[in-house]
């Protein structure tokens with residue numbers, strides 16, 4: 457299984473959590489890529505089976521890059537947007 461961990465971080469703490477989670481999964485034999493939400497939304501990702509996405513919160517909302525990534529996922533299994541062809545059976549883990 458390949459897992460994509462996507463983060464949106466302004467000051468680095470969310471990125472740190474994403475990297476820590478990636479390391480934890482790798483020690484359990486899971487192939488993991490940790491990428492920024494900007495990069496993920498642009499399709500700069502390897503094919504993956506599932507993803508985890510997290511964001512810093514500003515004004516009670518996720519950062520725009522994280523919201524954009526989730527919106528791309530909501531476009532459906534055909535991935536009509538920039539993520540087209542990058543996903544296989546995407547499922548949320550939480």
Ligand SMILES: Cc1cc2nc3c(=O)[nH]c(=O)nc-3n(C[C@H](O)[C@H](O)[C@H](O)COP(=O)(O)O)c2cc1C
Nearest residue numbers: 464465466467468469470471512513514515516517
């Ligand atoms: C402008 C601004 C607005 C914030 N608004 C919220 C908020 O509405 N709710 C909250 O729980 N934290 C809020 N925070 C705290 C950030 O979510 C928190 O510092 C976060 O861990 C930063 O993550 P980062 O280091 O990945 O950027 C805000 C921080 C900033 C700078």
